[in-house]
Amino acid sequence: MLGIEGLSPETISGLLDLSESYIDQNRSIDKRRDLLSGRTVINLFFENSTRTRTSFEVAAKRLGADVINMDVATSSVKKGETLLDTAMTLNAMRPDAIVVRHSESGAVNLLSQKVNCTVINAGDGQHEHPTQALLDALTIRRRRGSLQGLLVAICGDIMHSRVARSNIHLLQIMGARVRVVGPPTLMPTDIDRMGVEVHYNMRTGLKDVDIVMMLRLQTERMQGSFVPSVSEYFRFYGLDHEKLKIAKPDVLVMHPGPMNRGVEIDSEVADDLDRSVIHEQVEMGVAVRMACLEALIGGRRNAIGAAA
Amino acid sequence: MTSGNILRGTPPHAGSTAYINAHIIDPTADRVYAGAVLISDGKIADFGPNLFASGAPYGIQSVDCRGLHLAPGLVDTRAHTGEPGEEHKETLESAGIAAAVGGITSMVLLPDNEPPFDDASLIEFVARRARQIKLTNMYAYGALTVGLEGKELAEMGLLAEAGAVAFTDADHAVGNAQVLRRALYYAKAFDALIVHLPQEPTLSGGTMTSGEMATRLGLSGSPPLAEVMLVERDIRLVEMTGGRLHLSKISTAESVKVIAAAKARGLRVTCDTAPPYFALNDIAVGDYRTFGKLVPPLRSEKDRQAIVEGLKEGTIDCIVSDHRPQDQDSKRVPFAQAEPGGIGLETLLPVSLELVHNGEITLPQLFQRLASTPARLFNLPGGRLAKGAPADLVLFDSDYAWKIDRSDIWSKTKNSPFDERPVQGLVMATIVGGRTIYCHDNFAPAAAAA
Numbered sequence: 001m002l003g004i005e006g007l008s009p010e011t012i013s014g015l016l017d018l019s020e021s022y023i024d025q026n027r028s029i030d031k032r033r034d035l036l037s038g039r040t041v042i043n044l045f046f047e048n049s050t051r052t053r054t055s056f057e058v059a060a061k062r063l064g065a066d067v068i069n070m071d072v073a074t075s076s077v078k079k080g081e082t083l084l085d086t087a088m089t090l091n092a093m094r095p096d097a098i099v100v101r102h103s104e105s106g107a108v109n110l111l112s113q114k115v116n117c118t119v120i121n122a123g124d125g126q127h128e129h130p131t132q133a134l135l136d137a138l139t140i141r142r143r144r145g146s147l148q149g150l151l152v153a154i155c156g157d158i159m160h161s162r163v164a165r166s167n168i169h170l171l172q173i174m175g176a177r178v179r180v181v182g183p184p185t186l187m188p189t190d191i192d193r194m195g196v197e198v199h200y201n202m203r204t205g206l207k208d209v210d211i212v213m214m215l216r217l218q219t220e221r222m223q224g225s226f227v228p229s230v231s232e233y234f235r236f237y238g239l240d241h242e243k244l245k246i247a248k249p250d251v252l253v254m255h256p257g258p259m260n261r262g263v264e265i266d267s268e269v270a271d272d273l274d275r276s277v278i279h280e281q282v283e284m285g286v287a288v289r290m291a292c293l294e295a296l297i298g299g300r301r302n303a304i305g306a307a308a
Numbered sequence: 309m310t311s312g313n314i315l316r317g318t319p320p321h322a323g324s325t326a327y328i329n330a331h332i333i334d335p336t337a338d339r340v341y342a343g344a345v346l347i348s349d350g351k352i353a354d355f356g357p358n359l360f361a362s363g364a365p366y367g368i369q370s371v372d373c374r375g376l377h378l379a380p381g382l383v384d385t386r387a388h389t390g391e392p393g394e395e396h397k398e399t400l401e402s403a404g405i406a407a408a409v410g411g412i413t414s415m416v417l418l419p420d421n422e423p424p425f426d427d428a429s430l431i432e433f434v435a436r437r438a439r440q441i442k443l444t445n446m447y448a449y450g451a452l453t454v455g456l457e458g459k460e461l462a463e464m465g466l467l468a469e470a471g472a473v474a475f476t477d478a479d480h481a482v483g484n485a486q487v488l489r490r491a492l493y494y495a496k497a498f499d500a501l502i503v504h505l506p507q508e509p510t511l512s513g514g515t516m517t518s519g520e521m522a523t524r525l526g527l528s529g530s531p532p533l534a535e536v537m538l539v540e541r542d543i544r545l546v547e548m549t550g551g552r553l554h555l556s557k558i559s560t561a562e563s564v565k566v567i568a569a570a571k572a573r574g575l576r577v578t579c580d581t582a583p584p585y586f587a588l589n590d591i592a593v594g595d596y597r598t599f600g601k602l603v604p605p606l607r608s609e610k611d612r613q614a615i616v617e618g619l620k621e622g623t624i625d626c627i628v629s630d631h632r633p634q635d636q637d638s639k640r641v642p643f644a645q646a647e648p649g650g651i652g653l654e655t656l657l658p659v660s661l662e663l664v665h666n667g668e669i670t671l672p673q674l675f676q677r678l679a680s681t682p683a684r685l686f687n688l689p690g691g692r693l694a695k696g697a698p699a700d701l702v703l704f705d706s707d708y709a710w711k712i713d714r715s716d717i718w719s720k721t722k723n724s725p726f727d728e729r730p731v732q733g734l735v736m737a738t739i740v741g742g743r744t745i746y747c748h749d750n751f752a753p754a755a756a757a758a
Contacts, residue, residue, distance in 0.1 A: 102642065104643065107642035189518040194524065
């Protein structure tokens with residue numbers, strides 16, 4: 001699973017249905033099943049991550065798989081080994097799945113060409129983060145019943161966000177309308193060709209939306225000045241109750257995390273239990289990743305169609 | 309397909325050789341006709357439609373060209389090899405072989421090696437190696453600035469004396485206008501040609517051209533604007549200094565427009581492009597294909613069409629191979645980390661012939677862009693049909709259909725952006741100074757029988 005782009009609505013619905021089945025299991029005392037007993041999953045994270053890596057680890061363990069976390073910081077990568085050599089070395093150990101995160105767009109595609117096990121993209125540069133989009137969809141679907149016809153605003157640092165790209169694909173495949181809202185300097189060229197409405201102002205961008213997805217300002221990916229200051233960014237693009245009034249009264253607020261409170265989101269909004277589903281997203285993340293692992297290496301591949 | 313022989317040991321035939329029954333392409337006369345060429349002592353002694361019309365005279369060695377096209381050999385003014393510094397990617401010898409197979413009889417080598425050619429001894433080194441290798445004629449650029457850093461002028465006078473045919477900082481644009489201004493002024497003393505890659509450095513840091521494709525792939529973009537901004541600046545500097553400037557690797561529609569206007573005003577500005585910019589667009593980097601990562605980046609389809617138009621109208625004077633070998637370690641990495649550049653010596657003619665097959669330009673016009681005009685601009689002896697000119701010729705089958713395949717490539721590295729492309733046109737023999745340096749298997753029997 002390398003990205004959302006190109007998946008069919010049936011595949012996505014199938015994965016979401018399968019995810020649903022794990023939510024209750026995850027809430028019960030006995031969380032473990034042995035569907036993936038004897039399978040090996042390697043978490044290969046070239047970029048720091050707490051929630052995604054932990055989420056994949058929890059998901060795989062709850063299905064009974066053996067999980068190995070590769071800490072790239074202390075591995076041969078630091079000794080100058082190339083990405084493909086690392087991939088082929090791990091491949092020789094015959095894992096069933098490798099979960100990869102990398103700071104460069106396309107790195108996971110490249111790696112997948114050199115191994116003969118399942119590769120799951122856990123985020124590649126500014127390209128895609130498919131399981132994040134799936135967990136967002138699951139969260140929305142449980143709250144709203146369906147994605148069809150919803151108006152979703154994705155706000156903030158669109159340029160540097162793989163979450164935005166995966167969500168743009170998924171939401172549109174499932175029949176939602178998507179707006180992207182942010183300062184022009186953080187808007188990628190020709191983003192409108194991906195079928196989205198572009199807004200540079202939160203006041204027009206949030207009008208009548210059903211869902212607001214906030215994105216983190218990814219200062220670590222920025223070379224030079226994209227916005228003059230954090231306080232100016234918060235003033236114009238930070239989500240607070242005032243701006244949220246423009247949206248529909250029952251609007252849901254989402255954030256892929258980690259949040260920068262006081263930068264892109266006000267604490268009052270983030271902690272508003274009536275609106276914010278941010279923690280629910282994290283919970284859904286485990287269920288979605290269990291579903292992906294089961295569909296891809298659980299021997300029930302055909303049940304979900306061509307998800308791989 | 310490209311199976312043939314490199315011929316190095318054979319001394320030039322002492323007497324005369326007649327190439328009869330050929331379709332001769334004369335770019336300067338703008339004609340194609342059936343005829344013959346007579347070579348004596350490494351030079352063109354005679355040529356024309358009526359020469360040997362009733363058969364070659366007895367006592368002269370003659371080669372039956374079987375109706376194939378015979379033209380001045382290609383003059384490629386932009387090629388990089390790894391020697392010195394990165395011999396594992398390409399040596400002068402392996403580049404010479406690839407050039408011979410590609411029908412290139414003269415090549416000008418870029419100065420961005422390790423060490424860079426900012427010292428006269430390196431220009432002499434290239435000349436000495438070329439004499440040893442005995443294939444294609446090799447010339448070298450001198451660096452425009454010390455260390456190609458764009459700060460201080462290199463010793464242009466001394467480099468010119470050592471044989472540097474022009475000056476450039478290769479794929480590094482000179483961002484500092486004052487430096488380029490002084491270079492253009494200073495070069496006037498030697499009437500030296502300055503070759504510049506116009507890409508505004510502060511805007512061209514992206515890994516591919518800006519646009520929908522870059523946004524979808526999540527790759528950083530270099531806008532087409534980065535090119536035309538420097539084209540416009542450079543033209544103003546030419547106007548101010550009266551220097552001679554050649555802009556290299558033009559890739560955008562806007563640049564073509566601006567250069568056409570500058571030429572109409574009588575400024576001494578010329579330019580070139582490379583096959584990727586008229587034969588490919590940014591779709592070629594889809595799926596993160598690093599062989600398509602080039603400098604400047606592959607542009608949109610609209611830009612590609614404008615480059616074809618520029619070649620047709622003559623705004624773009626020359627076509628260069630922009631040969632830049634990269635090994636697997638440099639290309640089999642994530643796109644943003646991959647080294648830019650593609651090889652081009654062996655594919656220069658067949659890919660450029662697409663312009664002829666598509667009816668965009670005529671064969672003589674193509675050989676103006678590939679041979680006679682670059683030779684004239686760089687003041688090189690080859691590239692034309694004239695009595696007394698060096699017998700640097702290419703014999704090719706313009707209709708031969710084949711598929712570019714990395715396993716058939718003669719270059720040391722295989723990073724062709726045209727890998728797996730079906731093309732039409734293949735070199736059958738390459739002649740430098742009257743000596744056949746390459747002969748394709750299909751043509752070998754005829755040459756041997758002669």
